Amino acid sequence: MSELAQPAISAEHLVRRFGSFTAVNDISFRVEKGEIFGFLGPNGSGKTTVIKMLTGLLPLSGGEASVLGIDVRKDPETVRENIGYMSQNFSLYSDLTVTENLTFYGRIYGLSNDRLRKRMDEIVQLNGLGPYLNRLSAQLSGGWKQRLALGCAMLHEPKLIFLDEPTAGIDPVARRQLWDLLFELSAHGITFFVTTHYMDEAERCSHVAYIYYGKLIADGTPDSLRELPDVQPPGTYRVEITTPEVTRALRIARTLPGIRSATIFGQSIHALINDDLDLDHLRELLLKQGIVVAEIRPLAPSLEDVFVELTYKHQSEIEATRG
Amino acid sequence: MVNPFRGFSAVFYKEALHVRRDFGTLFFSLIIPLLQMFLLGFGIDTNIRQINTVVYNADGRRESRELLDRLRNSDTFNLIRFVNSDRDLNEAIVSGKCRVGIKIPVDYSDKLLHQMSAQVLVLIDGSDSSVAGQAINVTTSIGLDESLRRVLGSSNAPFAVDMRPKLLFNPDSRSPNFFLPGLTAILLLNVTTFLTAFSIVREKERGTLEQLFVTPVRPMGLLLGKLLPYLMIGFFELCMILTFMRFVFSVPIHGSVLLLALLSLPYIFVSLSLGILISSKANSQAEAMQLAFLTILPSVFFSGYIFPRETMPKFFFILSYFVPATFFIDITRGIILRGAGWADLWSDALALFLFGTILLVIAARRFQNKVIMA
Numbered sequence: 001m002s003e004l005a006q007p008a009i010s011a012e013h014l015v016r017r018f019g020s021f022t023a024v025n026d027i028s029f030r031v032e033k034g035e036i037f038g039f040l041g042p043n044g045s046g047k048t049t050v051i052k053m054l055t056g057l058l059p060l061s062g063g064e065a066s067v068l069g070i071d072v073r074k075d076p077e078t079v080r081e082n083i084g085y086m087s088q089n090f091s092l093y094s095d096l097t098v099t100e101n102l103t104f105y106g107r108i109y110g111l112s113n114d115r116l117r118k119r120m121d122e123i124v125q126l127n128g129l130g131p132y133l134n135r136l137s138a139q140l141s142g143g144w145k146q147r148l149a150l151g152c153a154m155l156h157e158p159k160l161i162f163l164d165e166p167t168a169g170i171d172p173v174a175r176r177q178l179w180d181l182l183f184e185l186s187a188h189g190i191t192f193f194v195t196t197h198y199m200d201e202a203e204r205c206s207h208v209a210y211i212y213y214g215k216l217i218a219d220g221t222p223d224s225l226r227e228l229p230d231v232q233p234p235g236t237y238r239v240e241i242t243t244p245e246v247t248r249a250l251r252i253a254r255t256l257p258g259i260r261s262a263t264i265f266g267q268s269i270h271a272l273i274n275d276d277l278d279l280d281h282l283r284e285l286l287l288k289q290g291i292v293v294a295e296i297r298p299l300a301p302s303l304e305d306v307f308v309e310l311t312y313k314h315q316s317e318i319e320a321t322r323g
Numbered sequence: 324m325v326n327p328f329r330g331f332s333a334v335f336y337k338e339a340l341h342v343r344r345d346f347g348t349l350f351f352s353l354i355i356p357l358l359q360m361f362l363l364g365f366g367i368d369t370n371i372r373q374i375n376t377v378v379y380n381a382d383g384r385r386e387s388r389e390l391l392d393r394l395r396n397s398d399t400f401n402l403i404r405f406v407n408s409d410r411d412l413n414e415a416i417v418s419g420k421c422r423v424g425i426k427i428p429v430d431y432s433d434k435l436l437h438q439m440s441a442q443v444l445v446l447i448d449g450s451d452s453s454v455a456g457q458a459i460n461v462t463t464s465i466g467l468d469e470s471l472r473r474v475l476g477s478s479n480a481p482f483a484v485d486m487r488p489k490l491l492f493n494p495d496s497r498s499p500n501f502f503l504p505g506l507t508a509i510l511l512l513n514v515t516t517f518l519t520a521f522s523i524v525r526e527k528e529r530g531t532l533e534q535l536f537v538t539p540v541r542p543m544g545l546l547l548g549k550l551l552p553y554l555m556i557g558f559f560e561l562c563m564i565l566t567f568m569r570f571v572f573s574v575p576i577h578g579s580v581l582l583l584a585l586l587s588l589p590y591i592f593v594s595l596s597l598g599i600l601i602s603s604k605a606n607s608q609a610e611a612m613q614l615a616f617l618t619i620l621p622s623v624f625f626s627g628y629i630f631p632r633e634t635m636p637k638f639f640f641i642l643s644y645f646v647p648a649t650f651f652i653d654i655t656r657g658i659i660l661r662g663a664g665w666a667d668l669w670s671d672a673l674a675l676f677l678f679g680t681i682l683l684v685i686a687a688r689r690f691q692n693k694v695i696m697a
Contacts, residue, residue, distance in 0.1 A: 055537050081539040091534030093337065095344040100337075107333030108538045162537075 006069050008033045008160050008191040009054060015062035016049050023049045025214035026063070031207065033159070036182060036192045038205030040307065046214045047195045051162055054193075056080060068160055081109070084153035088165035090145045091152075094138035098129055098148055101137055102155065109156035116155070123151040127181070143174025150181070160191045167198060179204055199304045210307050217310045226301045231309045235275045236260060238305070239282070242268040242295040249291045256285055263308075270299065330540030334548025338522065342552055352518060353560060356510040357567065363506055364499040364572045371457040373401040376423040377415035380405065382431040390427065390443070390469070399461040412446070422448045423458050435473070492577070492660045499572040504655040505628040507564050508648040511587070512594050512622055515557040517615050519598030522549055524611045527602070532694070542687070550595050557591045558584075568659075577662030583655065586668060589675035590651040596682035597647075603689035622648035650674045 009031040016024040024046045031037040041047050052058040054067055056076020065072045067079045092101050102123070106116040124130050127147040132140060137148060146166060153161055167175045179201065182192055186206075194205065202208050203222055210218035218225055225231065232238070243249045246264050253262045253269060258277035262269050273282065283293050301309075342349055376394070380387050394400045404421060406412050415421045424446035434441035445462045449455045471482070493500045526532040535545060561584070568574045576583075597618055605611035623629065625639060626648035632640055643649050650671040657663035657671075 057536055077539060077541075080537060083537075085534065085537035087530055087533055089530035091529070091531045093341070093531060094529070096337070096340055100340055104333055104337045105538070107336065108330050108535075108540055110329070110539070 006033075007031060008035070009037075009065070009067050009193065011050075011054070011063070011065045013063035014050065014053060014060060014065060016046075016053055016058060017061045022214055024053065027211070027214075027216045028063075029209050029216060029219050031191060031193060033191050034186060034189050035207045036186050036194060036205045038202045038208040039193060039195045039211065040197075040202055040208060041195075041211035044213075045211050047211060048164065050211070051164060051193070051195070054079075055083065055085065055162065081156075082158055082160070084156070084158035084161035086146075086149045086153040086161065086163050086166055088168045090149035092137040092145060092149055095136060097134050097136055098140070099133050101148060101152055105152040106155045111156060119155050119157070123155065127151050141174075142170045143177065146170055146174065146178060147181075150178070154185075154190075159189070160193065163192060163194045165195055165197065167196065167201065175201075199302065202303045208303065210310065212311055212314055215314065217314045218306065222303055225303065225306045228306070228310075230313050231301050231306045233260075233272075236272050237275060238299045238301055239271050239273060239279065240265070240268050240295075240297055240299040241271060241282075241286070241293055243286075243291055243293050245291060249286065249293075252286065252289045252291060256282075258282075270302075270305065326544075327541050328544045328547060330535075330538070330544035331548045334540065334545055335551055338549055338552045341522070342556070348518075348521075349556070352514050352556070353563065356513065356560060356564060359510065360503065360506060360564065360567055360572075363502045364568075367502065368498050369453075369501065370496050370498065371454055372398055374399060374423055374454060374458060375404075375421045376400040376402050376425060377404040377406060377412055377421040378402050379407065379409065379412040379424070379426045381429040382427045384432040386432040386435050387427045390431075390465075391425075393465050393469070394425065394462070397461050397465065399457060416446055416448055419448075422451070422454055425462075497574075499568070500574050500660060503564075503568045503572055503574055504659040505626070505652045507561060507568075507587075507655050508590070508626065508651040509619070509622055509628060510564060511557055511561060511591060511651075512597075512619065512648060514560050515553055515591055515594035516598040516601065516618060517612075518553045518556065519550060519595050520601040520605065520611045520615055521608055522553070523599065523602035524605050524608050527606060527694070528608065542690075546599065546687075550599075553598075554591055554595060557594070558587070561587050561591075574659065576659050578658035578664065582665060582668075583658045586654050586658075586672050587651070589672050589679060590647065590654075592679040593647040593675050593682065596679045596686055600682055600686040600689065603686050603694055621646045625649070626652050628652055647675060647678050650678075 007030045009029075011030070012028050014024050014027045015022065027046075027050065039047055039050070049058065053060055054065055054072060056072045056079050060073060068082050070079050070082070072079050093104070096104065099120070102120050103116065106119065111119065124133065127150065129144070129148060129151065132144060132148075137145060140148065150161075150163075150166070167178060170178070175198075182194075183204075186192060194201070196202060206221065208218070208220070208222055208225065209216055218228075220228075241249065241253070244267075246267060246269060250262055250264055250269055253259055253271060258274045260272040260274065262271040264270075279296050279298075283296055286293055378391060380391065391402065395402055400423060404415055406415065409426070412424045412426060416424050424444075426444040426446070428442060428444070431441045431443070443462075443466070445458070447455045447458045490496060523532070526535070565576070565580070565583070569576055598615075601611055601614045601618070605614055621642070625632070625635070625643040625646050627643065628648065632643050632649070635643065653671050654668050657668055
């Protein structure tokens with residue numbers, strides 16, 4: 001296999017059991033080099049377990065995984081030497097200064113003094129940490145802590161970085177800035193494995209996967225997922241209905257023929273409707289019930305729609321096998 | 324070639340920074356032991372003297388006054404109150420003002436003069452067993468001595484059996500000599516167990532431990548890097564305690580200081596392992612604190628530090644062999660007070676070493692199963 005064709009992560013039929021409980025149930029996926037891979041799922045669905053398996057902390061109960069071409073079962077140490085990892089609480093030592101935190105992680109990765117100095121300069125330049133070098137990390141704001149943590153995770157020039165909910169509890173500006181930084185680094189060939197709860201962040205990923213209670217129920221680019229038949233059944237389309245009375249409108253919309261499903265999104269309703277129901281007709285039907293529609297337009301499904309639809313489908317499949 | 328201690332120097336560097344930043348904790352962990360030393364060294368005297376005593380002397384003649392003088396001169400009794408009725412005698416003891424009551428009956432001198440047995444009533448408050456014991460011993464021996472003197476009369480014959488007790492190792496029965504060697508064991512445990520448990524649990528709380536597991540740091544590198552600074556602090560503390568003990572409290576060290584230092588290493592090893600074990604269980608510093616106190620209590624009560632192990636009920640006596648401090652107190656008292664050497668103490672050192680190894684293995688296992696893989 002050539003260098004180029006080798007994926008950054010390849011997971012095949014991963015299984016992890018804790019006693020009789022199966023936390024990760026036969027999961028397979030590939031992350032190509034240079035991708036920003038968004039790994040999504042509700043809390044407790046197995047995201048952290050998968051990360052622990054890929055970083056060699058948890059032995060696999062079944063399946064195979066290789067990270068940067070290294071088998072995690074055979075050589076977890078080498079895997080850990082070549083990846084970066086940033087957890088959601090940023091894992092900094094609050095009583096150490098910015099420089100001391102960087103120095104510590106640099107030494108952990110065995111960087112020589114010269115290389116450490118050079119890498120620190122580069123990272124400080126890239127992350128803009130310059131003015132804060134002698135500040136205790138406890139005194140940094142959330143956004144700066146996050147940049148420092150990312151800096152610590154990439155001192156040793158890893159080709160793959162795991163980010164576990166990197167933007168939890170961070171203000172929107174800092175979130176935007178972090179993503180800009182990720183895109184820049186990704187352009188330099190670094191692969192990112194990111195878990196997040198934010199759908200807008202998922203939309204920015206070049207590749208997303210959704211794990212639901214141990215099962216992988218979606219895997220692909222955001223656009224390819226939107227076109228899945230389960231999300232967009234043949235003979236249907238999605239519309240956004242904007243109205244001043246969303247709650248009442250939702251109640252009525254759900255009773256109308258031709259509307260398959262409807263949910264509220266802020267000041268509007270997202271509905272999945274049959275092809276034979278055209279927009280003008282829908283507007284009339286609502287008006288008859290006393291609902292004034294400000295705007296009505298076709299809509300591509302969001303990733304949230306995708307995950308909601310796939311979760312419903314997965315749940316009904318589970319119930320079907322049980323029943 | 325994988326270095327099993329990888330990351331050691333990085334972790335050591337970081338721990339040293341923590342210790343320097345958090346100077347308050349270090350200061351307190353060094354000052355509190357000194358305070359404890361001063362309290363125990365100066366404040367506590369296990370020798371019982373000058374027990375408050377009430378006297379009802381119904382006789383009042385020369386013989387009875389001589390008896391009271393003998394009691395007074397024993398240094399055990401402080402005759403603070405003289406009463407004139409049984410009721411008042413009782414009252415003084417019930418109220419707690421006096422621990423001992425002495426009643427000399429009205430016919431005391433008469434009986435002595437007529438070579439009859441004269442009785443003296445000694446009432447003792449038994450609520451403090453060591454005070455009561457001392458009071459019984461001293462009054463009995465004064466009575467015996469007085470009787471012998473009268474029986475032998477002026478014949479000047481020597482005592483048939485003459486017991487000559489000699490107190491070895493602590494001739495003046497000084498309390499610091501007894502307490503301070505044992506205190507070193509408790510204080511060392513305090514510092515090393517608490518500090519290591521805290522330093523690891525703090526990383527758990529912050530989530531940095533989780534981060535370290537995902538780096539190439541090897542478990543041994545991490546543990547040694549974290550333990551060594553506290554081992555050094557523990558050792559420094561030991562030297563400090565010994566210095567104060569020797570020069571402030573004038574407790575002579577009869578054995579080899581070098582041997583003491585050497586034998587303290589397995590004990591510090593046990594304390595550190597205990598700290599790691601605690602940190603594998605506790606998820607917060609408050610929890611670690613409670614667990615650490617749980618280890619301090621048996622070390623204080625079952626190690627022979629305060630209460631002699633020989634008089635414990637069988638169950639607790641056996642239990643005392645599972646308290647590491649038991650062995651170290653044996654070592655410190657042995658070297659400091661008796662001048663014992665390696666030949667006498669190697670079994671204690673071996674026991675401590677085994678203890679430490681077992682604890683470390685359990686702790687490492689727990690870490691693997693409950694912390695890393697959780």
